[in-house]
Amino acid sequence: MTLTFLWTDIMVWLLMVALVAWGYLISRSVQVQRQWRAIFKSSIALVSSIVLLVYLAFALVDSVHFHKAKSSEMVSLLDLAFEHRISATERTYSSPFATHEYAKSLVVKEGVSHQEYLPLKYVTGKGILKPTLIALAVGLGLSFLLIVVHIVWRKRKGWREDIPWKMAYLTLTVLMLIFTWLYLLSFDYHVLGTDKVGGDVLYQSLKSIRTGVLIGILTTLITLPLAIFLGVTAGFFRGWVDDVIQYLYTTLNSIPGVLLIAASVLLMQVIMDNNPQWFETTQERSDVRLLFLVIILGITSWTGLCRLLRAETLKISQVEFVTAAKAFGVGKFTIIRKHIIPNLMHIILISIVLDFSGLVLTEAVLSYIGVGVDPTMHSWGNMINQARLEMAREPMVWWSLFSAFVFMFVLVLAVNLFSDRIQTVLDPKNNA
Amino acid sequence: MLTYIIKRLLHAIPILIGVNLITFMLFFVVNTPDDMARSHLGAKRVTSEMIESWKADKGYDKPLFINKKAEGVEKITDTLFMQESLKLFSFNFGFSDENRNIGEDIKERMIPSLSIALPIFIISLITNISLALLLVLFRGSALDTSMMIVAVVIMSVSTLFYIIAGQLLFSKIWHLVPISGYASGWEGVKFIILPVIIGVFSGIGAGVRWYRSIFLEQINQDYVRTARAKGLSELRVLFGHVLSNGMLPILTGVVVVIPSLFMGSLIMESFFGIPGLGSYTIDAINAQDFAIVKAMVFLGAVLYIIGLILTDISYTLFDPRVKLGG
Numbered sequence: 018m019t020l021t022f023l024w025t026d027i028m029v030w031l032l033m034v035a036l037v038a039w040g041y042l043i044s045r046s047v048q049v050q051r052q053w054r055a056i057f058k059s060s061i062a063l064v065s066s067i068v069l070l071v072y073l074a075f076a077l078v079d080s081v082h083f084h085k086a087k088s089s090e091m092v093s094l095l096d097l098a099f100e101h102r103i104s105a106t107e108r109t110y111s112s113p114f115a116t117h118e119y120a121k122s123l124v125v126k127e128g129v130s131h132q133e134y135l136p137l138k139y140v141t142g143k144g145i146l147k148p149t150l151i152a153l154a155v156g157l158g159l160s161f162l163l164i165v166v167h168i169v170w171r172k173r174k175g176w177r178e179d180i181p182w183k184m185a186y187l188t189l190t191v192l193m194l195i196f197t198w199l200y201l202l203s204f205d206y207h208v209l210g211t212d213k214v215g216g217d218v219l220y221q222s223l224k225s226i227r228t229g230v231l232i233g234i235l236t237t238l239i240t241l242p243l244a245i246f247l248g249v250t251a252g253f254f255r256g257w258v259d260d261v262i263q264y265l266y267t268t269l270n271s272i273p274g275v276l277l278i279a280a281s282v283l284l285m286q287v288i289m290d291n292n293p294q295w296f297e298t299t300q301e302r303s304d305v306r307l308l309f310l311v312i313i314l315g316i317t318s319w320t321g322l323c324r325l326l327r328a329e330t331l332k333i334s335q336v337e338f339v340t341a342a343k344a345f346g347v348g349k350f351t352i353i354r355k356h357i358i359p360n361l362m363h364i365i366l367i368s369i370v371l372d373f374s375g376l377v378l379t380e381a382v383l384s385y386i387g388v389g390v391d392p393t394m395h396s397w398g399n400m401i402n403q404a405r406l407e408m409a410r411e412p413m414v415w416w417s418l419f420s421a422f423v424f425m426f427v428l429v430l431a432v433n434l435f436s437d438r439i440q441t442v443l444d445p446k447n448n449a
Numbered sequence: 450m451l452t453y454i455i456k457r458l459l460h461a462i463p464i465l466i467g468v469n470l471i472t473f474m475l476f477f478v479v480n481t482p483d484d485m486a487r488s489h490l491g492a493k494r495v496t497s498e499m500i501e502s503w504k505a506d507k508g509y510d511k512p513l514f515i516n517k518k519a520e521g522v523e524k525i526t527d528t529l530f531m532q533e534s535l536k537l538f539s540f541n542f543g544f545s546d547e548n549r550n551i552g553e554d555i556k557e558r559m560i561p562s563l564s565i566a567l568p569i570f571i572i573s574l575i576t577n578i579s580l581a582l583l584l585v586l587f588r589g590s591a592l593d594t595s596m597m598i599v600a601v602v603i604m605s606v607s608t609l610f611y612i613i614a615g616q617l618l619f620s621k622i623w624h625l626v627p628i629s630g631y632a633s634g635w636e637g638v639k640f641i642i643l644p645v646i647i648g649v650f651s652g653i654g655a656g657v658r659w660y661r662s663i664f665l666e667q668i669n670q671d672y673v674r675t676a677r678a679k680g681l682s683e684l685r686v687l688f689g690h691v692l693s694n695g696m697l698p699i700l701t702g703v704v705v706v707i708p709s710l711f712m713g714s715l716i717m718e719s720f721f722g723i724p725g726l727g728s729y730t731i732d733a734i735n736a737q738d739f740a741i742v743k744a745m746v747f748l749g750a751v752l753y754i755i756g757l758i759l760t761d762i763s764y765t766l767f768d769p770r771v772k773l774g775g
Binding site for chain 1: 467468471480607608709730753
């Protein structure tokens with residue numbers, strides 16, 4: 018087993034390092050500390066941020082890849098934990114917790130053929146009670162441990178009781194219980210059923226987390242530098258620079274977003290089909306496709322933020338402290354760095370979080386249209402796309418769609434609630 | 450007024466040229482005519498003669514930007530870029546891979562697209578604004594806070610879910626409306642009810658939040674305080690002052706999308722089997738028919754630019770402060 022990095026792995030880990038460094042830098046400012054404290058005073062914000070952290074953790078665990086010895090196959094840490102479900106492919110549909118297949122099939126026994134429900138191959142059918150009890154014990158134990166560590170840490174820092182930590186502990190415990198329960202039961206059952214070709218739906222839903230989260234955060238990585246650089250330059254220098262940049266984003270904006278994305282993705286597909294020698298494995302291929310998709314999404318979605326930043330920069334450059342700095346002969350770049358960018362931070366932060374939820378939803382739509390991530394890659398969009406005809410079956414096969422929608426809904430809802438809180442606290446309009 | 454409109458139209462020209470350049474870059478530079486020929490002819494061993502004849506057949510056998518062989522002005526005019534741009538600007542979209550006239554197809558499919566996009570647009574506008582006004586009237590109350598959370602929940606659900614769940618409930622279980630299909634005239638009403646309901650409902654969360662924030666911004670202004678001090682009832686303040694002053698930001702967001710209604714909705718049309726431009730685009734994407742996708746990209750951009758111009762004009766009609774000419 019050797020550690021290997023896919024392109025998107027490298028990007029996501031670099032982003033994490035940058036995020037931690039940035040967090041450390043700004044956490045020294047008293048004002049920023051006060052703002053974040055105000056954000057987490059709301060228990061909704063605290064709970065949703067914990068849910069977000071859990072999703073992020075899954076995405077990160079799924080972003081550490083190993084080369085299996087003597088094979089070109091690549092597995093992630095998440096795959097290693099779920100190895101028992103990857104190989105456990107049934108023949109076809111089975112409902113959650115089923116011990117037999119969902120539809121009857123023809124069996125010939127002693128020359129007589131009749132219909133019967135065949136038993137599933139990888140389901141032990143052992144009772145649910147025992148794993149549930151173990152999960153309860155393990156889940157409670159783990160969360161208790163974490164909570165104790167946190168309480169000790171809080172005590173050392175000196176109690177500051179304005180954040181509703183009790184809600185956080187409760188959320189943590191509930192999530193911990195749910196996931197240990199799902200995990201332990203996954204050894205004996207297909208907890209969320211299997212899909213058409215017998216794949217485990219729980220495993221697919223968990224693998225999709227990485228795709229959804231990565232599309233959300235990596236796109237931002239492309240959008241931000243473009244939007245900040247162009248928006249601030251246009252607003253600060255004005256004149257012909259402003260005209261050119263305005264022209265650029267009006268033009269890009271006037272092409273309908275989905276169509277521009279679809280056209281770019283189609284072309285990327287053609288290029289990748291013409292150059293099969295670029296990729297050794299299908300995994301690398303789907304990874305590069307994800308990377309391209311993220312770049313395309315980034316290039317098509319910076320215009321909104323850029324326009325906001327330009328307008329705000331125009332406003333800020335008129336304010337007295339900037340005029341004063343100019344009069345003192347402070348350099349232009351120092352003014353931008355010290356006076357303008359810090360005052361744009363709230364807009365940037367709000368738009369990052371808002372865009373994130375939009376991107377997760379967009380991924381599903383794009384995959385449905387056929388211009389999303391690679392069809393071999395696990396994603397909620399692909400799950401929905403493959404399962405959309407299952408509702409028409411008699412009896413209905415609902416679990417694939419249901420799982421994809423629930424996993425997606427929880428993530429998007431958490432992001433939206435969190436962004437609401439950020440907006441309330443950081444937007445100066447609301448403090449008036 | 451006329452000079453103003455002409456001025457705005459002139460402003461639109463460079464943007465259209467830019468759009469044209471982007472589409473050309475995407476469809477001819479990134480994916481050169483040689484590549485197109487290869488993927489069209491399909492076979493692995495394609496001779497260069499076959500490629501040349503395919504290109505000549507399609508009219509793609511010219512250099513991209515500069516024709517070195519030609520003389521004088523023709524150096525720039527006798528190129529693929531000029532040829533394709535002129536075609537687009539005269540709305541001559543050429544033929545699809547199935548040899549159908551794209552322009553004709555688009556004309557035919559606009560009406561079905563509009564028959565669901567227009568009702569969704571109008572009903573959403575009315576419901577969202579009235580709900581937002583209601584919430585602003587009861588601002589800060591339990592109704593307001595709980596409805597705002599409901600709005601966030603509605604926003605967080607994928608449109609695909611609304612469509613699938615709607616089809617399941619209304620068509621499969623309750624048998625109220627047909628699951629998909631289309632007919633023109635009054636016959637078609639039963640087909641468009643469900644898509645319209647779903648379209649309105651899925652947009653209600655984001656819509657109500659947006660209008661509410663616009664009205665809340667107005668309600669803290671001095672003129673509202675004056676109106677209240679005059680003894681006007683809260684309802685008259687809302688409808689007489691807040692709504693009319695909120696019109697301006699609403700116009701900015703709303704007018705610009707009106708022309709784009711022609712484009713239809715991609716997923717809605719394909720789920721409900723409506724033969725509009727949205728499903729046309731999706732089919733083209735799935736069949737990798739670049740000619741259609743290119744036409745739709747250009748058409749979408751033109752409609753958006755018309756929307757921008759209409760927004761400017763509507764400003765001058767609604768806001769006496771905006772003067773023409775300047």
